[in-house]
Amino acid sequence: MDFIVQNWVLILIAVVSGAMLLWPAMTKGGGAHSLTPTQAVQLINREKALVIDVCSPEEFAAGHLTNAKNVPLGELENRLTQVAKNKSVPLLMVCASGIRSKRAVATAQKLGYEKAYSLAGGMGAWRAAGLPVQKG
Missing domain, CATH: 3.40.250.10 (Rhodanese-like domain)
Known part of the structure; x- marks a missing residue:
């Protein structure tokens, strides 16, 4: 739990970058x-x-x-x-x-x-x- 609290910015960056990678695949085909x-x-x-x-x-x-x-x-x-x-x-x-x-x-x-x-x-x-x- 301490890791999450101390590194919340890094975790947020990882989640946002993962979402950005998935976004084209989810929207491209329509x-x-x-x-x-x-x-x-x-x-x-x-x-x-x-x-x-x-x-x-x-x-x-x-x-x-x-x-x-x-x-x-x-x-x-x-x-x-x-x-x-x-x-x-x-x-x-x-x-x-x-x-x-x-x-x-x-x-x-x-x-x-x-x-x-x-x-x-x-x-x-x-x-x-x-x-x-x-x-x-």
């Missing part, structure tokens, strides 16, 4: 509905997932996944049912960094799409994995 680029490729190939890019048209033109459909996040709630008529088909939501795509997953789930996933890290992670990008 939860159960977030996929790595490799998992996303498998979803597209195996389950014929529909890729929805929620970036702005300018960002979409700069580079997107092959066969992705551009539906900006602000228009998603109104247009998703037109783009993805079958609610049982998996959806892969993509944006530049993965933040907007997480919100897009929540919107899709609210509309009844239970198989909606976000690309963790967005197009940045896709490019870093060396996967193909289509422009235009």
